[in-house]
Amino acid sequence: MIKERLFTPGPVPLPPQVIKALGQQIIHHRTPEFTNIFLQTREKLQKLFNTQRDVLMFASSGTGAMEASIVNFFNEGDKVLVINAGKFGERWRDLGNTFGLNVIDYQIQWGKTYDKEELKKIIEKNPDIKGILVQHSETSTATVHDLKFLAQVSNSLEDCLLVVDGITSVGVYKVYPEEIGVDILITGSQKALMLPPGLSVLYYSEKAEKRLESSKLPKYYFSVKAESKKQAKGQTAYTPAINLIVALNESLDLILNEGLDNLEKRHHILAEMTRQGLQEIGLKLLSESPSNSATAVFTPESLDADVFRKELLKIGIRVAGGQDHLKGKIFRVAHMGYFDYLDIIEVIAAVEITLNKMGYKVELGKGVRKAQEVYLNNI
Numbered sequence: 001m002i003k004e005r006l007f008t009p010g011p012v013p014l015p016p017q018v019i020k021a022l023g024q025q026i027i028h029h030r031t032p033e034f035t036n037i038f039l040q041t042r043e044k045l046q047k048l049f050n051t052q053r054d055v056l057m058f059a060s061s062g063t064g065a066m067e068a069s070i071v072n073f074f075n076e077g078d079k080v081l082v083i084n085a086g087k088f089g090e091r092w093r094d095l096g097n098t099f100g101l102n103v104i105d106y107q108i109q110w111g112k113t114y115d116k117e118e119l120k121k122i123i124e125k126n127p128d129i130k131g132i133l134v135q136h137s138e139t140s141t142a143t144v145h146d147l148k149f150l151a152q153v154s155n156s157l158e159d160c161l162l163v164v165d166g167i168t169s170v171g172v173y174k175v176y177p178e179e180i181g182v183d184i185l186i187t188g189s190q191k192a193l194m195l196p197p198g199l200s201v202l203y204y205s206e207k208a209e210k211r212l213e214s215s216k217l218p219k220y221y222f223s224v225k226a227e228s229k230k231q232a233k234g235q236t237a238y239t240p241a242i243n244l245i246v247a248l249n250e251s252l253d254l255i256l257n258e259g260l261d262n263l264e265k266r267h268h269i270l271a272e273m274t275r276q277g278l279q280e281i282g283l284k285l286l287s288e289s290p291s292n293s294a295t296a297v298f299t300p301e302s303l304d305a306d307v308f309r310k311e312l313l314k315i316g317i318r319v320a321g322g323q324d325h326l327k328g329k330i331f332r333v334a335h336m337g338y339f340d341y342l343d344i345i346e347v348i349a350a351v352e353i354t355l356n357k358m359g360y361k362v363e364l365g366k367g368v369r370k371a372q373e374v375y376l377n378n379i
Contacts, residue, residue, distance in 0.1 A: 004313070007347055008320040009139050009168060009294040009334040011190040011197060015254060018194055021247040029242050035234035037249055042231065044252035048260075049185065049203050050176040056227050057248075058200045059241040062167040062188030065200035066095055068222035069163050069184045073131070073204070073211040076100035080131040081122060083150075086110050087140035087323045088165060092133040099217050104129070110141045110326065111296070113289040116149060123153055131161045136169035140323050142296035142332055143287040144169070151181025161208050167191055168293040170201075172267045172336045174260045183208040189244060192267075192293065192336040194251045199244040267292045269378045270335040270344055277348040277371035278333075281355070281362040286330050293336040296322070300360050304328050311358060317350040341375050 006013050014022075027033055045055040058064050074080065080101050082092045085108035096103040106122060108114055123129065132154050137144050147164060154162040161183040166175050170185070171192025177185045182205070189199035204224065212225055226237040255263060271292040275285060278297050286296035299305040306321050306328050322330040333347055348367045355362050 002314070002316045004318055005316050005343075005346065006318050007333050007335075007343075008318060009142070009191070009332055009336070010188075012192070012194060012334055012337040013339070014196070015194055015251065015338045017250045017254060018247045021250045022196070022243050024243070024246065026242055027246075029240050030235070034242065034245075037246055038231070038236075038240070039234040041245055041249040041252065042234075044249065044256060045201060047256055048170070048252060050174075051178055051203065053178075053203065053205070054228050054231070056202045056224065056231055057236070057240070057245065058202065058222065058227070059198065059236075059239065059244075060200045060222075061190075061197055062165070062186060062200050063091065064222060065186035065188070065202045066091060066165060068200075068202055068219075068224060069133075069186060070095050070099050070101070071217040071219040071222060072215055072224040073161060073163075073184060073208050074099070074101055075214065075216050077102055078130040079104065079126060079128055080133055081106060081126070081129050083114050083132070083134040083145060084108060085112065085114070085141065085143060085145070086135065086138035088135050088138055088167075092135075092163075092165070096133065111143060111286040111288060113143060113145050119150075119153065123157070127157060129157060129160050131163055133163045133165075135165040135167075136175065137166070137172070137291040137293050139168045139294065140326075141287055142291050142294040143289050144291040144293075145289070147175075147180050147182060154183070155181055161205075161211070168291065168336060171255060171263070172291075172293045174264050177203055177205065189248065193248065194254070194337040195244055195247050199241050199248060264292075265378075266340075267336060269375060270339055270341065271295065272378065273341065273344040273371040273374045274333055274335055274348070276374050277344070277367040278351065280370035281348075281352060281367040283351075286326070294320075294332050294334045296326075296330050296332045298330050300355075303355075303358055303360060305331050308354060308358065312350060312354045315350055315353060317347055319347075344371055 163184040167188045170187035185203040189195035190197040284298045320332040
């Protein structure tokens, strides 16, 4: 018997408290009992985002909240700048094009972040930009983008919203939109919030709220105005993801009880253990600006990454592969949410074993030792 251990960047492992909440008998959503749970969860999300403003929940994947960010706050023909540095940057581009926005597609090599000088040049040529759309943490490349500089740029323009996909950063970093200058921030349940897929979250600023009346793009299910009115009273415009919200109430307790400073530090240490441990055995990282949510790593040229992943799974470790042109070249190891330090020791040991089994000789324990040293130097 082999026990499978999940190290994919979504879905991630579930804490026992979440599993227990998900296993309860379902309750009806149009009841005082659900309303109470909903309002508790909403208040905890506000603490996570460090805001008193609306934080809305949709029964959808994170892409649903991405769509809501477009159709509620923009109009056909609006010019938007997309920071396109991976698979999910492409999704911002595609959503913008789908709804008739004038998309400036700033394409960046996968694994790199934006160049500040190049960004300034784009802005100088397009001072009428209505939005900057970006992933805080690009999951496909495990790359983090600096939000503070983008917020400065956005705020320097007459009427521009900074729209951030925080699906693999909220719950890893302290992402306080009002402190940073983010106008729309979204996230999803299956990442650092430690839930199954199916729930998305959207925050919008006072500046963004002014766009709600003027946006004429078609919207029905993802109407922010409709949901804001209902959710303030502890209900939703349409049938909610009842058990996911009950479970989110529990997972937010875990996050807030750990404390966001401690949470951010833990994720930083987990990421450094992973990165340095894998580099110690000769593996190369994809990202030049690596995220603390996941690590993307090239396999040696002699090894196909997807074959390597299958061999890794034979000893119980499931990691994610590369997408598009990176398929067969990289694997991705998650360390967001319900992970601790010994989980990282485990995955690095498994990588060492599997490399040796496949004929790529590395010193057993070398990467593990490096990860242990990183842990001891940072606790």
